[in-house]
Amino acid sequence: MDNFIVGLPKAELHLHIEGTLEPELMFTLAERNKIKLPFHSISEAKQAYNFNNLQSFLDIYYQGSNVLQQEQDFYDLTWAYLQKAATQNVKHTEIFFDPQSHTERGIAFETVYQGIYRALQAGQKELGISFQLIVCFLRHLSAAEALKTLEMALPYKETIIAVGLDSSEQGNPPAKFQAIFDRARKEGFLTVAHAGEEGAPAYIWEAINLLHVSRIDHGVRSIEDQDLIKYLAEQQIPLTVCPLSNIKLKVFETIEKHNLKQLLDLGLCVTVNSDDPAYFGGYIAENYQAVQDALNLNQTEIYQLAKNSFQASFLQLETKQSLITELDHYYQINSN
Numbered sequence: 291m292d293n294f295i296v297g298l299p300k301a302e303l304h305l306h307i308e309g310t311l312e313p314e315l316m317f318t319l320a321e322r323n324k325i326k327l328p329f330h331s332i333s334e335a336k337q338a339y340n341f342n343n344l345q346s347f348l349d350i351y352y353q354g355s356n357v358l359q360q361e362q363d364f365y366d367l368t369w370a371y372l373q374k375a376a377t378q379n380v381k382h383t384e385i386f387f388d389p390q391s392h393t394e395r396g397i398a399f400e401t402v403y404q405g406i407y408r409a410l411q412a413g414q415k416e417l418g419i420s421f422q423l424i425v426c427f428l429r430h431l432s433a434a435e436a437l438k439t440l441e442m443a444l445p446y447k448e449t450i451i452a453v454g455l456d457s458s459e460q461g462n463p464p465a466k467f468q469a470i471f472d473r474a475r476k477e478g479f480l481t482v483a484h485a486g487e488e489g490a491p492a493y494i495w496e497a498i499n500l501l502h503v504s505r506i507d508h509g510v511r512s513i514e515d516q517d518l519i520k521y522l523a524e525q526q527i528p529l530t531v532c533p534l535s536n537i538k539l540k541v542f543e544t545i546e547k548h549n550l551k552q553l554l555d556l557g558l559c560v561t562v563n564s565d566d567p568a569y570f571g572g573y574i575a576e577n578y579q580a581v582q583d584a585l586n587l588n589q590t591e592i593y594q595l596a597k598n599s600f601q602a603s604f605l606q607l608e609t610k611q612s613l614i615t616e617l618d619h620y621y622q623i624n625s626n
């Protein structure tokens with residue numbers, strides 16, 4: 291992989307921690323927790339990672355999450371991700387977690403939270419990666435279930451920056467969660483939502499107007515609505531784009547047909563992220579590399595994507611500025 295991309299200081303803003311569960315760790319945890327997997331080997335698991343759309347992925351993703359049982363499992367999962375992120379010079383990460391995929395199985399919210407949070411703290415101390423946590427609601431479940439989850443998160447609200455919305459998009463519009471997001475904002479959370487991954491641009495408008503999101507997760511279908519594109523550019527509402535995910539889930543036929551460069555050229559605040567790297571064939575640097583190769587991005591465009599990642603983050607202004615200064619320095623020294 292291109293050294294310029296690997297060493298580029300960057301922030302990751304769209305990462306589901308459950309989506310970093312590599313098959314090797316899945317098998318280790320299945321054995322540790324005496325859970326039977328539907329696969330007989332790591333290669334059989336990898337063969338199953340052949341998706342037609344978002345739902346076919348989610349079915350396998352939730353099944354994989356079943357091996358996560360003890361606080362230590364969540365710690366090990368998060369620690370493995372952070373070690374990988376450190377090798378790709380991720381300076382700051384804002385990670386999603388899906389409490390409902392665990393509480394539904396009788397695992398306490400606290401077990402999930404503590405394992406993830408302790409690993410993030412260790413990562414900050416030992417690897418120098420700062421972090422924020424985003425609690426996601428599964429949109430295929432009811433608003434009442436989301437409210438229960440929000441209430442479980444309240445005791446930890448000082449350490450959870452935002453609430454998000456993920457899972458099956460089509461048929462589960464942002465409007466379904468308007469009251470929950472209102473409550474979350476009253477409690478002091480920022481908001482984000484997956485929108486326009488498979489869903490229509492109308493879902494992106496709803497995320498903006500009803501959920502008052504600070505960022506749109508994915509948002510690639512915004513291209514179909516000129517007024518929306520104009521608004522996203524004017525307001526600089528960031529999109530957390532995940533190129534390899536979009537290819538694996540057949541949002542675009544091929545990486546050459548991805549619209550990331552088009553969105554950048556239209557002046558949108560586009561960022562590059564990995565979504566569920568264990569399932570989609572690459573972490574953040576592989577995502578940068580894939581779009582650079584396929585869309586012929588130059589070093590200035592790659593630099594802009596990294597700068598956008600800091601700008602779009604939930605970091606304090608001063609910290610953002612110092613990371614951007616570090617990035618500028620890197621760019622001056624390493625670009626040809």
Ligand code: ADE
Nearest residue numbers: 306456457458484565566
């Ligand atoms: N959960 C994990 N990955 C997701 C994605 N790409 N879209 C919606 N929900 C998800």
Ligand code: ZN
Nearest residue numbers: 306456507565
């Ligand atoms: Zn996602």
